[in-house]
Amino acid sequence: MDYALLLAAILTGVFCYLGAIESPWLFGMTGGFYIVGRPLVAGLLVGLAFGDVKAGVLCGLAVQAVFIANLSTGGATNSEITYAGYGGIGLAMATTKDPGVAVALSILVGQTFGLIFYNLRMAFYSYWNARAEKAAETLNTRGITLNHLIYPQISTFLLRSVPIFLAVYFGKGLVDWLLANIPHVVTDIISVLGGVLPALGIAMLMNIVIKNKAHLIFFFAGFVLLAFAGLHMIALVFISALVAYLVFLASRKSIVAPVGGPESVEMNRKRADEDVFEDEDLF
Amino acid sequence: MKDASDNVSLKSKELRQIWLRWGFTHLSSMSYEKIQAHAWAWSYIPFIRKYYKNKPEAARRLLLRHSQFYNTEPQTGQLINGIVASLEEQIAQGKNVPEEMPTNIKTSLMGPIAGIGDSLIQGIIVPILLSIAMGLATGGNALGPIFYMIAYGIIGPTISYLSFKSGYKLGVSAIDTIVGEDAKRITDAFNVVGIMVVGGLAASLIVLKTPLKIPMGTASEPLQKLLDGIFPQILPLSMVLLSWWLISSKRMSPTKVILILSAIVAVGVIVGVF
Numbered sequence: 153m154d155y156a157l158l159l160a161a162i163l164t165g166v167f168c169y170l171g172a173i174e175s176p177w178l179f180g181m182t183g184g185f186y187i188v189g190r191p192l193v194a195g196l197l198v199g200l201a202f203g204d205v206k207a208g209v210l211c212g213l214a215v216q217a218v219f220i221a222n223l224s225t226g227g228a229t230n231s232e233i234t235y236a237g238y239g240g241i242g243l244a245m246a247t248t249k250d251p252g253v254a255v256a257l258s259i260l261v262g263q264t265f266g267l268i269f270y271n272l273r274m275a276f277y278s279y280w281n282a283r284a285e286k287a288a289e290t291l292n293t294r295g296i297t298l299n300h301l302i303y304p305q306i307s308t309f310l311l312r313s314v315p316i317f318l319a320v321y322f323g324k325g326l327v328d329w330l331l332a333n334i335p336h337v338v339t340d341i342i343s344v345l346g347g348v349l350p351a352l353g354i355a356m357l358m359n360i361v362i363k364n365k366a367h368l369i370f371f372f373a374g375f376v377l378l379a380f381a382g383l384h385m386i387a388l389v390f391i392s393a394l395v396a397y398l399v400f401l402a403s404r405k406s407i408v409a410p411v412g413g414p415e416s417v418e419m420n421r422k423r424a425d426e427d428v429f430e431d432e433d434l435f
Numbered sequence: 436m437k438d439a440s441d442n443v444s445l446k447s448k449e450l451r452q453i454w455l456r457w458g459f460t461h462l463s464s465m466s467y468e469k470i471q472a473h474a475w476a477w478s479y480i481p482f483i484r485k486y487y488k489n490k491p492e493a494a495r496r497l498l499l500r501h502s503q504f505y506n507t508e509p510q511t512g513q514l515i516n517g518i519v520a521s522l523e524e525q526i527a528q529g530k531n532v533p534e535e536m537p538t539n540i541k542t543s544l545m546g547p548i549a550g551i552g553d554s555l556i557q558g559i560i561v562p563i564l565l566s567i568a569m570g571l572a573t574g575g576n577a578l579g580p581i582f583y584m585i586a587y588g589i590i591g592p593t594i595s596y597l598s599f600k601s602g603y604k605l606g607v608s609a610i611d612t613i614v615g616e617d618a619k620r621i622t623d624a625f626n627v628v629g630i631m632v633v634g635g636l637a638a639s640l641i642v643l644k645t646p647l648k649i650p651m652g653t654a655s656e657p658l659q660k661l662l663d664g665i666f667p668q669i670l671p672l673s674m675v676l677l678s679w680w681l682i683s684s685k686r687m688s689p690t691k692v693i694l695i696l697s698a699i700v701a702v703g704v705i706v707g708v709f
Contacts, residue, residue, distance in 0.1 A: 194581045228689060280501075281469040288495070299464065360550060361550075362630055370630040389563065392631035399624045
């Protein structure tokens with residue numbers, strides 16, 4: 153029995169539970185989903201578990217690029233990032249330690265098993281919810297604690313840690329078989345898909361922030377500042393803050409007329425509008 | 436019959452308890468049916484022990500009105516928890532606040548706050564911190580993930596704490612600050628930052644290139660080079676716009692869009708376009 157692998161597999165399973173969206177231990181989503189759940193951090197933690205930090209971080213870095221626009225809004229998600237991160241990176245670290253393999257496995261795990269497990273759990277937890285509401289009705293505070301916290305967390309622990317532990321511990325044969333038998337075109341498709349997947353997360357973000365089709369102009373402005381002008385992301389944040397401030401000034405109602413009367417407000421607004429669209433000169 | 440606790444205000448330790456109980460367990464029993472509902476009831480358990488010791492009927496009503504469907508961005512959403520804490524305190528003290536008020540506030544604010552919070556946290560802070568961290572992690576440097584852990588480990592709880600505190604302090608008047616005319620201008624302007632940053636993410640996060648070559652007289656030129664000359668990142672942009680159109684206009688679920696993207700990529704790779 154390989155004790156080093158056993159320990160590493162157990163740790164990977166436990167991390168996968170701690171990084172889950174519903175895990176409470178690290179200040180809820182803040183330390184769980186948003187920190188331990190990110191593949192970049194997963195790479196470091198799994199690397200520590202396997203005693204090879206450098207390879208772990210490299211795998212995490214590669215997987216993070218695919219899932220950087222992972223999103224969870226109202227329980228709907230574009231991929232199960234925690235299963236993907238720990239399943240993919242854990243399996244890769246147990247076998248080839250190759251970032252490319254980690255990416256392919258993460259996509260496979262995140263878009264298939266991960267989403268299936270996630271959706272089943274989301275449906276199943278209605279059962280605990282119903283019991284928690286019943287407990288509230290009967291003023292049974294212990295019942296609320298049990299059905300809001302204890303039972304759901306035990307279920308989550310089993311649903312996250314056990315499959316990931318089994319996959320990492322017994323996955324070597326499976327991964328070797330997959331690598332030997334998957335046709336080349338399939339691995340090509342998976343690696344191209346890894347590059348395209350962030351598009352969905354970005355589209356979901358657009359769906360949140362763009363409330364008016366005319367606002368697409370801001371989206372394109374941000375796009376061309378990076379794609380055409382080659383600016384750094386941080387530079388874009390400052391420019392967009394400037395644009396936002398101008399939009400704020402421009403949206404002022406003329407009732408709050410400053411010195412100079414309504415005409416100057418009109419002029420200010422006009423000028424602000426021009427400033428807003430200044431970025432478009434880059435087209 | 437008056438309770439001894441009737442006119443006593445919440446101590447800061449008790450407020451912190453409400454903040455922490457929500458902060459830790461907001462999604463603990465997350466299902467599609469209720470999402471964050473029961474974290475509310477759970478965070479008010481010490482509260483009912485203080486105010487409703489001898490009033491089981493009122494305590495029951497409180498727990499029930501805090502067991503209803505609720506869903507917002509849970510960190511910036513602490514603002515709502517703060518407002519509701521101040522309302523529940525007044526209700527418990529017997530002040531003239533109707534018991535439906537907390538429910539109304541929750542249902543009317545959770546949408547707007549989720550919109551602002553999701554674009555702030557998932558749209559701006561997390562992707563930007565991650566891209567800095569990924570830069571630091573090149574070559575397998577552990578500094579990258581460590582930087583991200585520390586940075587978000589400070590920013591996340593700070594946002595949560597400040598939101599709760601200002602919600603409690605402002606109480607109902609916070610609503611004007613959130614949905615009033617002036618606030619709409621601020622959030623609209625703020626939204627512009629979100630949209631522009633998302634545009635930047637679209638230009639930098641997606642990798643899609645074509646290996647096709649086009650004949651140019653006797654030699655042949657890579658199509659990608661030509662595309663880069665005319666419109667850099669046009670292929671990633673088209674994928675983003677397609678996904679956005681499917682989600683916003685066609686109302687498709689993310690899972691369906693994944694299937695469509697996979698089909699496009701599979702066909703593209705087999706034909707040799709990607």
